[in-house]
Structures are given as structure tokens and as C-alpha cells.
Amino acid sequence: MKKIGIIGGMTPESTSYYYRKYIEISRERFEPYVFPELILYSINFRDFWAGGWEGRKKILINATKALERAGAELIAMSANTPHKVFPDVQKAVSVPMISIVDAVAEEIGRRGVGRVLLLGTKTTMSSDFYVSALRDNGIDVIVPGEDEQEKLNEIIFSELAFDNLSSRSWIVRLIEKYAEKGAEGVILGCTELPLAVKQGDVGIEVFDTAEIHMRKLIQLAAE
Incomplete structure (x- = not known):
């Protein structure tokens, strides 16, 4: 191999x-x-x-x-x-x-999901490199609001980076909020996020980017 x-x-x-x-x-x-x-x-x-x-x-x-x-x-x-x-x-x-972006886009297509919520660092959520690649593959992308991006970014770097899952419930509520707005899946677009959220924790498809x-x-x- x-x-x-x-x-x-x-x-x-x-x-x-x-x-x-x-x-x-x-x-x-x-x-x-x-x-x-x-x-x-x-x-x-x-x-x-x-x-x-x-x-x-x-x-x-x-x-x-x-x-x-x-x-x-x-x-x-x-x-x-x-x-x-x-x-x-x-x-x-x-x-x-x-x-990782190409691999995730391929997996979203394989599962037949058309609209996803993108979570990650503020750079990942606010930059074009991820969203454009997904949209080029026919995937509709939702990103959280600016205040939510700031909070999630802080959680990633001050908590998840140290295996601290204190804000796990906040992340789950954020995903559920956008599921109610039409998200069919969520991209855990920061490889620390799968430490906090797994498939089954929320009612939509979970895309663990690291896996x-x-x-x-x-x-x-x-x-």
C-alpha cells in the first residue's frame, strides 16, 4: 500500500x-x-x-x-x-x-444531502475556499451568523483544543437551530468538533470531516 x-x-x-x-x-x-x-x-x-x-x-x-x-x-x-x-x-x-474539502463534498453527494450547515473556525466559516467548493458541487451551504461564528471560534480554540467539552450543549443547540431552518446535514468543518458532536446527537446528518x-x-x- x-x-x-x-x-x-x-x-x-x-x-x-x-x-x-x-x-x-x-x-x-x-x-x-x-x-x-x-x-x-x-x-x-x-x-x-x-x-x-x-x-x-x-x-x-x-x-x-x-x-x-x-x-x-x-x-x-x-x-x-x-x-x-x-x-x-x-x-x-x-x-x-x-x-479534506473534496473528500467531504464527495461524501455529501454520496449521502444525497443537498443543504448543509458549515461549522468550523471563523476563517473556515467566513472565507470562500470551503463554501465555493461545496457550491461548485451543487451543495447549498448555510453558515452561522457573525456572533455565532465568534463564539464557536472561541470554543474551538479555548476549549475543544484542550479536550474541554463544556460548551457541547451550545454547539448541539446551534445545529438544531439551523436544522429547523432547513439544514439537512452539518459539516463538522473543524477537526476538533467531532470530539463534541457525533451522529445521533442531532436530528440531521453529521459529516465528521476527520473521519x-x-x-x-x-x-x-x-x-
Whole structure:
């Protein structure tokens, strides 16, 4: 199988969740004790978040090149927000990179969901890179109001990034509010959000972006 390379550390909590999904999906898909080879490059999140997007892009490119040198044959970033600069990072290496946004759009189409609520960091919810890609795939996208975006962003960075689920009920109520407004599914567009919300916690389809991404990576590695 192809070797998988993952850029992690954005945050460590979501990276450990990715690794748990890697184990679960491999056990589900392959015979006992079989796992695709995986190389993890965990960046220093403080350095990553301290600068602007040019600095973050350089950190991601350096990590991607390191994974390429280490022999990775498929590379992924274990977070949604850094996909803001995904095209530039992909151009820096010859190894194919697997986009979480593309994997999620494919899964939404597979489940036949036409209208989704997008949750994530403020950057993910307010930028164009995610919404445009989904709409290009014929998916109608709802984003929360500005005050809700601010609050969710704060919860992600001050609570979920430290495995603190104190505001879980607020997130569930937010999803249910937009379900009443016509959302058929919710994209957990920050890979910390699946720590707080699972399928069945709300009355609509839940798209766990970390699990969807890892499932796609293992599928491609096995091919």
C-alpha cells in the first residue's frame, strides 16, 4: 500500500483523533494487524498560529516537503482551516495531496444531502475556499451568523483544543437551530468538533470531516 503522510499538530487533540480513526478504519477494512504505513509530522501550533497566512503557508510547505523526503506517497493536512492555502502547498511538492474539502463534498453527494450547515473556525466559516467548493458541487451551504461564528471560534480554540467539552450543549443547540431552518446535514468543518458532536446527537446528518478524510486516505492508499 502507499505510504500516508499527515501534517498534524493543528491541534494535537484533532491529530490524535485522526490517528484513532486511522486505527479503527484500518481494522474495519483489512485483516488483523494490517495498517497502511503512516508518517506524521506534528508542527508547533504556537508558531503556526502566531503569524499570518504567508508564514503559515511556509510552515505547511516545509512540513509537506519533509513528508515527501520521508517517502510519503499521499499527503494530507489534518485540519480544515489550513486548506485556505491548500493549492499553494500542493504546488510545492510532486506527491499528491488529498483535500479534506473534496473528500467531504464527495461524501455529501454520496449521502444525497443537498443543504448543509458549515461549522468550523471563523476563517473556515467566513472565507470562500470551503463554501465555493461545496457550491461548485451543487451543495447549498448555510453558515452561522457573525456572533455565532465568534463564539464557536472561541470554543474551538479555548476549549475543544484542550479536550474541554463544556460548551457541547451550545454547539448541539446551534445545529438544531439551523436544522429547523432547513439544514439537512452539518459539516463538522473543524477537526476538533467531532470530539463534541457525533451522529445521533442531532436530528440531521453529521459529516465528521476527520473521519471522512482518513477514510479517503486509506481507500487511496489501498488502491
